[in-house]
Amino acid sequence: MTGATAARGGGAEPAGGPTGEKDHGIHLLQQMLRIRRFEERCAELYSHSLIRGFLHLDIGEEACAVGVIDTLSPDDAVVATYREHGHALARGISMRAAMAELEGKVEGCSRGRGGSMHLFDAATRFYGGNAIVGGGLPIAVGLALADHLQGRRVVTACFFGDGAVAEGEFHESMNLAALWHLPVLFCCENNLYAMGTALDRSESETDLSLKAASYRVPSWEVDGMDVLAVEDAARSAVETVRAGGGPHFLELRTYRFRAHSMYDPDRYRDKAEIEQWKQRDPIPLLAERLTASGVLTDGDLERIEGEVGAEVDDAVAFAEAGTYEATEDLERFVTSEPVRAGEAS
Amino acid sequence: MVTYREAMRQAIREALTRDDRAFLMGEDVGRYGGCYAVSLGLLEEFGPERIRDTPLSESAFVGAGIGAALNGMRPIVEIMTVNFSLLALDQIVNNAATLSYMSGGQFNVPLVIRMTTGAGRQLGAQHSHSLEGWYAHIPGLRALAPATLEDARGMLWPALQDPDPVIIFEHGTLYNIEGELADDAGPVDINTAAVRRPGDDVTIITYGGTMRTGLGAAEQLAGSGVSAEVIDLRCLRPLDTATIVSSVARTHRAVIVDEGWRTGSLAAEVSARIMEEVFYDLDAPVARVCSAEVPMPYAKHLEDAAIPQVADVVAAVQMLGG
Numbered sequence: 001m002t003g004a005t006a007a008r009g010g011g012a013e014p015a016g017g018p019t020g021e022k023d024h025g026i027h028l029l030q031q032m033l034r035i036r037r038f039e040e041r042c043a044e045l046y047s048h049s050l051i052r053g054f055l056h057l058d059i060g061e062e063a064c065a066v067g068v069i070d071t072l073s074p075d076d077a078v079v080a081t082y083r084e085h086g087h088a089l090a091r092g093i094s095m096r097a098a099m100a101e102l103e104g105k106v107e108g109c110s111r112g113r114g115g116s117m118h119l120f121d122a123a124t125r126f127y128g129g130n131a132i133v134g135g136g137l138p139i140a141v142g143l144a145l146a147d148h149l150q151g152r153r154v155v156t157a158c159f160f161g162d163g164a165v166a167e168g169e170f171h172e173s174m175n176l177a178a179l180w181h182l183p184v185l186f187c188c189e190n191n192l193y194a195m196g197t198a199l200d201r202s203e204s205e206t207d208l209s210l211k212a213a214s215y216r217v218p219s220w221e222v223d224g225m226d227v228l229a230v231e232d233a234a235r236s237a238v239e240t241v242r243a244g245g246g247p248h249f250l251e252l253r254t255y256r257f258r259a260h261s262m263y264d265p266d267r268y269r270d271k272a273e274i275e276q277w278k279q280r281d282p283i284p285l286l287a288e289r290l291t292a293s294g295v296l297t298d299g300d301l302e303r304i305e306g307e308v309g310a311e312v313d314d315a316v317a318f319a320e321a322g323t324y325e326a327t328e329d330l331e332r333f334v335t336s337e338p339v340r341a342g343e344a345s
Numbered sequence: 346m347v348t349y350r351e352a353m354r355q356a357i358r359e360a361l362t363r364d365d366r367a368f369l370m371g372e373d374v375g376r377y378g379g380c381y382a383v384s385l386g387l388l389e390e391f392g393p394e395r396i397r398d399t400p401l402s403e404s405a406f407v408g409a410g411i412g413a414a415l416n417g418m419r420p421i422v423e424i425m426t427v428n429f430s431l432l433a434l435d436q437i438v439n440n441a442a443t444l445s446y447m448s449g450g451q452f453n454v455p456l457v458i459r460m461t462t463g464a465g466r467q468l469g470a471q472h473s474h475s476l477e478g479w480y481a482h483i484p485g486l487r488a489l490a491p492a493t494l495e496d497a498r499g500m501l502w503p504a505l506q507d508p509d510p511v512i513i514f515e516h517g518t519l520y521n522i523e524g525e526l527a528d529d530a531g532p533v534d535i536n537t538a539a540v541r542r543p544g545d546d547v548t549i550i551t552y553g554g555t556m557r558t559g560l561g562a563a564e565q566l567a568g569s570g571v572s573a574e575v576i577d578l579r580c581l582r583p584l585d586t587a588t589i590v591s592s593v594a595r596t597h598r599a600v601i602v603d604e605g606w607r608t609g610s611l612a613a614e615v616s617a618r619i620m621e622e623v624f625y626d627l628d629a630p631v632a633r634v635c636s637a638e639v640p641m642p643y644a645k646h647l648e649d650a651a652i653p654q655v656a657d658v659v660a661a662v663q664m665l666g667g
Contacts, residue, residue: 077416111449120448127415128447132439138405139440142412142420149368149394149418156412169435172405179400333450334484336508 022295026304028070028227029290032062032283033308035086038095041312042085042102042116046262050320051102054131055116058086060225060257063282064189065090067230068157068250071238075125077156079140082117082131083256087159092124095315105322112325113333133194134167136160137186141173144182144247155241157185163194165208174215177247184247185237186212189224195260196268212249224254225280228289257281350520352494352530353383353459356501357421359531361391364419367505368395370406371423380425381461381520407433407458411441411510414456419505424460427476427514441510442485456510457501463516463554463604464652470640473648475604477514477553478611481582487511488581489535492519492556494526496579499533507535514581516554516604538585540592544574547662548592550615551602552578555653559602562658571662581611589615590622597628600661602653607635629665634658 039057046055058065065086069078072091080087088098093109101108102116110120110129118129127143130136140158147154164170165188177184188208192199199206209219218240222233230252237248255277259266290296347355360367368391369384375398378385388396399406403424410422424430430437437458445453464473481488487507491497497515504511541556542563551559556577563573574592578584593599599619603612612633619631637651 109449110447110451113449114447118447120444120451122448122451127412127452128444130440132435135408135435135439138408138436139412139415141405142409142414143416144412145409146413146416146418149413169404169408172400172402173408175400176402176405176409333446333448335487336445336453337450 025286025290025295026300028066028231029283029286029296030304030308031066031070031090032227032286033304034095034311035062035065035089036283037308037312038089038098038315039085041316043258043262045102045316051116052104053115053117054082055102055262056083056260057256057258058083060277060281061189061191061254062086063227063230064187064224064252064254065159067227068159068185068187068234070231071235072155072157075152075154077125077127077140077143077154079127079136079143079156079158080129081133081136081160082129083161084119084129084159085116088119088121088126088129091121091126093119093121093126095311096318097121099315099319100322103319103322104324105319106325107318107322134160134164134169137164137169137173140184140186141177141182144177144184145180148180148182153242155183155185155238157187159187159189161194162188162190162192162199162208163197163202164188165211166194166202174212174217174247174249178215178217181246183241183244185234185241186217186247186249188249188251189254190251191254191256193260193269196264198268209249209251212251217247217249218245219249219251221251221253224252225282225285227282227286346523347494347526348520349494349497349522350381350383352498352526353501353515354385354387356498357384357387358390360419360421360501360505361387361395363502364505366417366419367421368397368418369421369423370397370399370410372399372401372425374398374423379423381517383520384423403429403432404436408436408440410456410458411436411444411454414454415444415452420456421501421505422456422458424458426472427460427462428471428474430458430460430476437480437486437510437512438483442483445509446485453508454510455505455508457504457513458510459513459515461517462514463518464636464641464648465518465554467643467645467648468641469643473641475554475636477581478603478605478609478614480512481584481611481614483582485509486582487535488514490514490516490553490579490581492516492553492577492579494522494524495530496533498526498530500535502532503535511535514553518554536580536583536585538579538588539577540574540588541577542573542575544572544596546572546596547598547600547665548574548576548589548596549600549602549658549662550576550578550589552581553604555602555604558653558655558658561655562662565655565659566662573662578615584615584618586618586622590619593619594623594626597626598662598665599627600632600634600658600665602634602658604636604652606638607633608638610635632661632665634661
């Protein structure tokens with residue numbers, strides 16, 4: 001067992017030790033930086049009214065999306081929440097398609113129909129972007145049921161927050177996945193607040209992995225600020241799930257550095273608490289570790305920042321050069337195209 | 346002779362036989378045989394993977410149906426009654442109906458949900474309501490109401506071929522109706538309304554459990570020299586406006602019979618479409634016969650008083666004069 005991870009409920013323990021080689025550590029760092037810089041730019045664009053609606057930033061929580069998704073294969077599926085920019089980018093949705101979506105352009109990954117909360121991408125099996133808390137869990141169970149029925153060795157990774165464990169859909173889905181032994185990796189990003197309601201004001205039992213374990217789902221508590229710890233736990237869990245080990249649950253203990261959304265004045269959190277968590281920012285945490293082990297140089301970091309900055313600039317330029325879908329197409333895709341089967345028969 | 350229940354069972358059997366991707370999932374569909382015995386015997390025939398008993402978790406198993414549909418399967422999800430479907434409303438309205446649109450057409454949900462609806466069996470206020478109109482309100486859903494043996498037998502297969510979610514409402518009083526069904530009965534159209542009885546003087550528009558009420562009224566009216574046309578809507582969304590308006594344009598009178606409550610009802614929508622399309626052809630205001638605006642009572646005489654009866658429809662037609 002690594003120092004950062006605790007297992008419960010009979011799951012195999014994650015492989016210990018940091019995941020190694022130079023390029024991989026740098027890859028993880030770059031993925032987290034892509035998300036961070038993308039979202040910082042989103043906040044700027046929001047203040048310029050180029051992005052509207054609700055915008056929920058993942059800043060501070062990047063290690064969760066990157067650490068888990070990096071262990072998935074292209075055939076696996078991802079179900080995420082409305083705070084999903086990081087998951088989308090980590091999964092391989094292009095920054096261009098994501099930014100265009102946020103700007104409501106037809107070049108966006110959901111043609112501008114979804115916006116920040118509803119990023120979708122069939123090519124990477126990214127099933128949204130679900131903005132009903134807990135609403136994605138039953139869908140993840142169903143995706144996994146289809147894989148089970150068709151004999152595919154595929155994992156569905158389902159992300160949700162601590163707020164979702166108060167929803168009935170969490171409990172129904174945990175039970176169903178365990179009862180039917182389905183290949184779902186439940187990833188609870190516990191950032192301690194359901195919007196503005198602290199976990200201990202929302203839950204009679206604040207140990208979330210205990211809830212999963214009560215459904216006989218092997219569950220692990222993981223330091224969600226440490227991408228290597230997340231990756232280790234996820235890799236082990238994904239392997240077990242893929243091998244037919246049934247659903248697993250990761251509680252990723254994390255923290256968002258920004259408010260819940262751009263509308264949130266953040267009155268419910270102690271500034272000292274926020275500052276304390278910022279000391280455990282996953283990006284410097286990894287960068288320092290890579291530097292200390294001689295894997296990362298200042299030059300590398302500068303190069304990565306340059307590449308990421310250029311990618312963000314390019315995404316913004318792409319989005320701004322994008323077009324708005326013709327309003328004549330407003331009703332397209334309410335139902336599938338081109339013809340409905342009933343009409344054809 | 347077959348019953349509506351048996352016709353529905355034949356349809357499920359056909360679906361599972363013809364399409365490996367199809368499976369039935371719901372509360373007590375397997376070992377118990379279905380709460381209305383629709384799926385009796387199918388577990389033995391198809392096994393527990395394809396006749397899948399679920400826990401009492403409507404939201405999770407409907408959502409699981411959506412996920413399985415997204416991922417290549419053709420699930421048939423059974424919900425015991427429309428009242429229980431409210432526990433899955435989030436999945437039906439927020440996910441099944443929206444995923445195609447929100448994803449810009451990248452994903453679709455070829456899911457069929459079957460549920461019992463309606464009153465008439467003294468089951469009280471939590472098993473007897475007619476909420477078809479709520480579902481018919483939702484873009485992205487197709488809503489069907491088989492009222493005949495042919496439709497019970499024939500709507501499921503085309504519903505499964507639909508790339509988008511379809512809800513089939515089976516009125517609880519219909520399961521025991523019996524009649525002849527052709528040996529080669531099979532898939533039917535799921536887009537149009539049907540004229541169940543032709544007539545010239547008034548159009549009675551109805552669906553599902555009250556379709557037979559409409560026919561009964563037409564029969565009585567014939568005895569007093571009034572020729573009533575009876576339209577069975579069959580598909581509640583999208584509504585086949587053309588069939589309705591072409592009939593009303595000819596008969597100049599319309600009575601809508603709907604077991605839903607009058608306020609904000611499907612009957613209100615049909616009425617509005619008649620006004621919009623053939624207002625100047627009307628000889629009388631459109632009339633509606635709906636359920637009384639009460640939670641459904643248990644006692645037989647009260648329940649009868651609450652839901653549309655043949656006499657109510659006859660009286661409504663007579664009120665139109667002419």
